[in-house]
Each structure stands twice: as structure tokens, then as C-alpha cells.
Amino acid sequence: MFSRALKPIAAVAVQNGAKNFSTTSQKNFKVVVAGASGGIGQPLSLLLKQNALVTHLALYDLAPVTPGVAVDLSHMDTPAKVTGHKGPEQLADAIKGADLVVIPAGVPRKPGMTRDDLFNTNASIVRDLASVVAKEAPKAIMAIITNPVNSMVPIASEVLKNAGVYDPNRVLGVTTLDVVRACSFIGEINGVDPRTVSIPVIGGHSGVTIIPLLSQAKPAVKLTNQADIKKLTERIQEAGTEVVKAKAGGGSATLSMAYAGARLAGSVLRGLAGEANVVECAYIKSDLTEAGYFANPVLFGKNGVAKNLGYGELNKFEQELLKAAIPELLKNIETGVKFVKK
Ligand SMILES: NC(=O)C1=CN([C@@H]2O[C@H](COP(=O)(O)OP(=O)(O)OC[C@H]3O[C@@H](n4cnc5c(N)ncnc54)[C@H](O)[C@@H]3O)[C@@H](O)[C@H]2O)C=CC1
Ligand SMILES: O=C([O-])CC(=O)C(=O)O
Secondary structure (H helix, E strand, O other): OOOOOOOOOOHHHHHHHHHOOOOOOOOOEEEEEEOOOOOOHHHHHHHHOOOOOEEEEEEEEOOOOHHHHHHHHHOOOOOOEEEEEEOHHHHHHHHOOOOEEEEOOOOOOOOOOOHHHHHHHHHHHHHHHHHHHHHHOOOOEEEEOOOOHHHHHHHHHHHHHHOOOOOHHHEEEOOHHHHHHHHHHHHHHHOOOHHHOEOOEEEOOOHHHEEEOHHHOEOOOOOOOHHHHHHHHHHHHOHHHHHHHHHOOOOOOOHHHHHHHHHHHHHHHHHHOOOOOEEEEEEEEOOOOOOOEEEEEEEEEOOEEEEEOOOOOOOHHHHHHHHHHHHHHHHHHHHHHHHHHO
């Protein structure tokens, strides 16, 4: 399982690729936010309106407020034109000609729920959005935030396959929040600015499938005790639940997710614009493990994923984490694939 991993990634590339938003405007990109009026969608759209690479920001949601959210954002003095699209009859217009479709549409968790408990509601939402992307913007990059991410990416991929337009380099599950959290917690422990921390988080986006490679963190995590390393690993794995509990029925992470989603979207766009060395972790079609989809650092380019950078050397503890993650990932992936095939 481990021999297929590539060489350790250059941590500096992760840091630089991930954290410097471009101010150049080499190209004009249409970006769609599907689920734009929600807890993630609104602040994500606010951040994307500030990205100079975005010249058209199309906001799509079922919520009646959506055209109003678009008018609100359109008053910001940044270049992107903003359009609002409400309801399925306006979806094709929203998606047509998109370069990037970011999807936070769907229901969030309440305390006591797992991400898998969202499957029944969110699967058909992602399936239906993917089928319109297949028709109206088959070359668009799809960045899926909707949970459970581990199953939603296979769903979108199967829909695109059925439509004959699937390109595995253009379908991503957004796991950036796991990296953002790991950097934040390590920054706290090390007493350094979290923006100077870089770490790959691999696997998937739920519980045991979230594998922070603390042994590859730069700078090294100032923890020597294995019990503390285990505790930090579990905090990163359960950080989503920490937010769900703290919001006490008011939903899950929205603001930190918007930040993470804007960062991922910005990196995708910089890759599309031809910038070199743009690296982020993302959940993609993969043959590195037995799981058909897997998250680890990837290089973005003019056509989406340009190179899978692998996950480097794992220590014994991380190998055990990977072993625990694979059966869960396989199950999540199968659930997604079966949903489209049924
Ligand atoms: N990948 C990640 O790291 C994270 C993923 N999430 C997931 O993101 C999703 C959204 O979370 P929130 O924004 O907090 O939820 P929310 O309920 O605040 O917003 C969801 C929005 O989606 C819209 N929507 C529902 N069905 C739709 C459809 N068919 N087409 C377009 N829009 C539709 C709703 O009207 C609503 O505005 C959830 O599934 C949540 O679990 C949340 C945090 C982190
Ligand atoms: O925990 C949730 O349900 C939302 C999520 O994916 C996260 O915050 O990582």
C-alpha cells in the first residue's frame, strides 16, 4: 500500500501555493457558488467577490433571498460581476460557461449526527447539480464542499461519467478546512503564526478518514509525547464535531469553511491562470491506495489537477491511521457509486 506513495512533497510549496492569494488578473473566470445563500455560501461568495481572477460570480440557491444576496455583493467595488439565480429553472443559466463550480448546497449536521446521516438529503442535490454541470459547463472544475464529501465526489464523478464528460482532474472534494485547522492548532502549540505552518492532511473528510501527517509538519510540531500526538490527531479529526457541538443545533462550521473554500477556489483559479507551484490538499480520483478516491497534496494547473503529489513517508502511527481509514473510505465511496447506479 505504501510503496505507491510518491516522494515527500515540498512543504514550502504547500505553504506558498496555499496562502498567497494572487492579485494578477491574467484570465477572466466565471465562478458559480451553488448553495450561495447558506451559512457557507454567503461568506464564501463575499470572499470570492474579492478575488481579482473572478470576473463573473454567479450565485445559485433555492432560497428566495438569492437575488438579493447578489445585489448586495454587487455593490462591492471589486471587478467581479455578480448575478443571482434562484430555483431549478435558473440553474442552467447560472452554470453555463462556468470555469469553476463550488458546491456548498445541502443540509448541515446537528449535534448527534454523523456526516453520513446527511447522505440521504444531500446525495440527490449533488447528483442533480452535477448533471447540469455535465450539460452546461462540462469543462468546469467542480469543488464539492457538501457532506459527506467522501461519498459526494464519487456521486458527481459517476454522473459526469454517465454523461460522457468525466475528467478526474476536474472533480475535487474540498478538504482544505482540515488543513486550515491543523495549521491553526499547531500554530497554537508551537506559539507561531499559523500562516507559517504547513502540513498535509490526507485520506478523506470524516472522522477516522481525516489523517493529519504531523510527522511532515513544517515547522516540526513541538510535541514529543506520543499520547499528545494522538490527542492532537483526534482533535483535528473531530474538529467539525467540536463546532457542531459548540453551535448547539445552529449548524456546523460556516465561516472557517468559507475561508477554506475561498482559499481552495483561489488556488484552483491560479492554476487555471497558469501560475506555477500551486499546491493544495484535495480529495480526488486516485490510485495511491485501495480506495478509489483519496485526499493528499495535488498540484493545480491549467486543466485542474496537474499532478498527484502523493503523501510521502508515513511513520508507524500514521500507517495505522491509514489502515483504519481505508475500509471507511471504501464504504463511503461504494455508497456514492451505488446511489448513481441504482
Ligand atoms: N467540506 C467541508 O469541510 C465542510 C462541509 N460542510 C457541508 O456544507 C454543506 C452546507 O453547509 P451550510 O452552508 O452550513 O448549510 P446551510 O443550510 O446554511 O446552507 C445550505 C444552502 O444550500 C441551499 N440548498 C439546498 N438545496 C439546494 C439545491 N438543490 N440547490 C442549491 N442550493 C440548495 C439551501 O437553500 C441553503 O441556502 C453541508 O452539507 C455541510 O455539512 C460544512 C462545513 C465544512
Ligand atoms: O462537521 C461537519 O458536519 C461539517 C464539516 O464537515 C466540518 O466542519 O469539517
